[in-house]
Amino acid sequence: DAPQAETAALFARRRAHLARPQKNYYAAPPQIERGWKEHLFDVEGRAYLDMVNNVTILGHGHPKLAAAIHAQWLRLNTNSRFHYAAIMEFSERLAALSPDGLDVVFLVNSGSEANDLALRLAQAHSGARNMLCLLEAYHGWSAASDAVSTSIADNPQAPTTRPDWVHAVISPNTYRGAFRGPDTAANYLSAVTPVLEAIDAGGNGLAGFICESVYGNAGGIPLPDGYLREIYAQVRARGGLCIADEVQVGYGRLGHYFWGFEQQGVVPDIITIAKGMGNGHPLGAVITTREIAQSLEKEGTFFSSTGGSPVSCIAGMTVLDIMAEEKLQENARTVGDHLKARLAALIDRHPIAGAVHGMGLYLGLEFVRDRTTLEPATEETAAICDRLLELGVIMQPTGDHQNVLKIKPPLCLSIDSADFFADMLEKVLEEGW
Numbered sequence: 001d002a003p004q005a006e007t008a009a010l011f012a013r014r015r016a017h018l019a020r021p022q023k024n025y026y027a028a029p030p031q032i033e034r035g036w037k038e039h040l041f042d043v044e045g046r047a048y049l050d051m052v053n054n055v056t057i058l059g060h061g062h063p064k065l066a067a068a069i070h071a072q073w074l075r076l077n078t079n080s081r082f083h084y085a086a087i088m089e090f091s092e093r094l095a096a097l098s099p100d101g102l103d104v105v106f107l108v109n110s111g112s113e114a115n116d117l118a119l120r121l122a123q124a125h126s127g128a129r130n131m132l133c134l135l136e137a138y139h140g141w142s143a144a145s146d147a148v149s150t151s152i153a154d155n156p157q158a159p160t161t162r163p164d165w166v167h168a169v170i171s172p173n174t175y176r177g178a179f180r181g182p183d184t185a186a187n188y189l190s191a192v193t194p195v196l197e198a199i200d201a202g203g204n205g206l207a208g209f210i211c212e213s214v215y216g217n218a219g220g221i222p223l224p225d226g227y228l229r230e231i232y233a234q235v236r237a238r239g240g241l242c243i244a245d246e247v248q249v250g251y252g253r254l255g256h257y258f259w260g261f262e263q264q265g266v267v268p269d270i271i272t273i274a275k276g277m278g279n280g281h282p283l284g285a286v287i288t289t290r291e292i293a294q295s296l297e298k299e300g301t302f303f304s305s306t307g308g309s310p311v312s313c314i315a316g317m318t319v320l321d322i323m324a325e326e327k328l329q330e331n332a333r334t335v336g337d338h339l340k341a342r343l344a345a346l347i348d349r350h351p352i353a354g355a356v357h358g359m360g361l362y363l364g365l366e367f368v369r370d371r372t373t374l375e376p377a378t379e380e381t382a383a384i385c386d387r388l389l390e391l392g393v394i395m396q397p398t399g400d401h402q403n404v405l406k407i408k409p410p411l412c413l414s415i416d417s418a419d420f421f422a423d424m425l426e427k428v429l430e431e432g433w
């Protein structure tokens, strides 16, 4: 039919002028041109439940956010070298949401930029260059944030091609890693010690450590109990700074916590955020201490043309207002708990469903071919996602083996939508793939 042919023709045009490495979801994707709350609509009028859009935390098409951004555009948008109230007010609100002492904010435009700046801060503060990071991690596309990204799903050569200042340690994957279960922090740390000792022996010091506080890229897997407490202590003993990448897992998505690091009982030196804080408007931030922020002055000043613009600050504050008014963190907790219980029930009925990771509306359902060997069901996961699309659900895989469903919908997800997702998933598992 006509709209379908137009969609295919439009997709074919990607090849001409869109750079090839920019991947898209699905081999023959629907053409999505509208969204409302947790739903997306294609040009043929089909509705999809969007279970993957962790950026749009308020949901799609939020009228209050659109109106606030529109009004601010009409009034003023300019760069942050000018003096206006919104940048102070937004920074104050971010500081108020952060642990005591972390009360100084840099505003940027994305997670990659936030992590890039955080790495620079750690290096400027310590006077060292070496960074510790984890395998199976993603922190961004910019030169420095890419340097500490090790996920083989994006780049199979990543673990062996990082620059010499990057020291990636064994993935503390408590489900399928070298050591399994929550009580494995000591085991994982024993694998980190030789890396730290080698850095010590090199004599060039340690700038810091970056990781997601809940292992988001691996599928929402909790770090071993006490892992961050121990590793943070070792890093700080060497003068390094601890960076919590909260780009995916922070900002209320976990439901039970606003920040992922709360679950580990630690306070980082630097927090990086992006994605949901702008609900899709380009926005990122680095939150740290005054002393750490000031260390950048050794290198000059910091300036981002659009970071912290009046429109961006209004967008960020309106997102926070709506989150509070609509109790979205609470919704992430109640609907997330409900969904997690429904997904956990699949484990009893379907051998391929190996485990449900995560909490709130950051969940991962991991598919395995064998519950003992944990052989990843990679092709099956792709087929399940394709079939879910036919059934009206947008879902994608994550993790080094691309065998974990990354379940991170808008935080306004209703119980009915959560049930629809669980029902459709169960249908696919019953049908086979």
Ligand code: PMP
Pocket: 109, 110, 111, 112, 113, 115, 138, 139, 140, 141, 212, 216, 245, 247, 248, 274, 275
């Ligand atoms: N950190 C994490 C944990 C992420 O998941 C991402 C994006 N997927 C980034 C950083 C980079 O954010 P952005 O795409 O906004 O640059």
